[in-house]
Amino acid sequence: MANLVDDLGQEMLYLPGTASLVQDIDKRVMVVLRDGRTLIGFLRSLDQFANLLLTQTVERIHVRNMYGDIDRGVFMVRGENVLLCGETDFQKPGFEKLKQVSQEEILKIQAEELKEKEERQKLLKKAFQERGMPYYSMDVADDCF
Numbered sequence: 001m002a003n004l005v006d007d008l009g010q011e012m013l014y015l016p017g018t019a020s021l022v023q024d025i026d027k028r029v030m031v032v033l034r035d036g037r038t039l040i041g042f043l044r045s046l047d048q049f050a051n052l053l054l055t056q057t058v059e060r061i062h063v064r065n066m067y068g069d070i071d072r073g074v075f076m077v078r079g080e081n082v083l084l085c086g087e088t089d090f091q092k093p094g095f096e097k098l099k100q101v102s103q104e105e106i107l108k109i110q111a112e113e114l115k116e117k118e119e120r121q122k123l124l125k126k127a128f129q130e131r132g133m134p135y136y137s138m139d140v141a142d143d144c145f
Contacts, residue, residue, distance in 0.1 A: 021050070029041065029088060032083045039077070041072075049078075057073060061106045068100065069100075
């Protein structure tokens with residue numbers, strides 16, 4: 001990418017806001033969405049609202065020290081749902097700590113984990129109600145946005 005120059009003729013070392021993603025076009029990026037999903041794919045296009053077009057996209061699900069990928073193909077992400085976006089390099093050390101499992105297996109493990117979480121939430125809610133206190137799940141905060 002050529003060096004960028006601002007209005008005063010000085011070289012810019014970075015691009016502000018969404019424009020900084022221009023440097024990542026045609027690179028593999030990881031996008032974390034507001035709902036907690038993680039997408040990995042090649043960034044092909046974007047606009048001023050950070051709407052992203054990803055190709056060869058997979059949705060990566062992490063549970064404990066395991067992960068599984070679900071193929072999603074071409075994926076359009078509305079900018080307001082992007083929490084984090086950045087280039088990825090899976091060749092760096094550290095990824096070997098995670099064990100890759102099949103799509104079916106990770107979905108099964110995720111369902112079990114969600115069921116356990118719901119049971120814990122029910123127990124907490126019951127304990128709070130027995131003490132006459134209101135209980136608000138942490139998931140309620142997602143509805144505020």
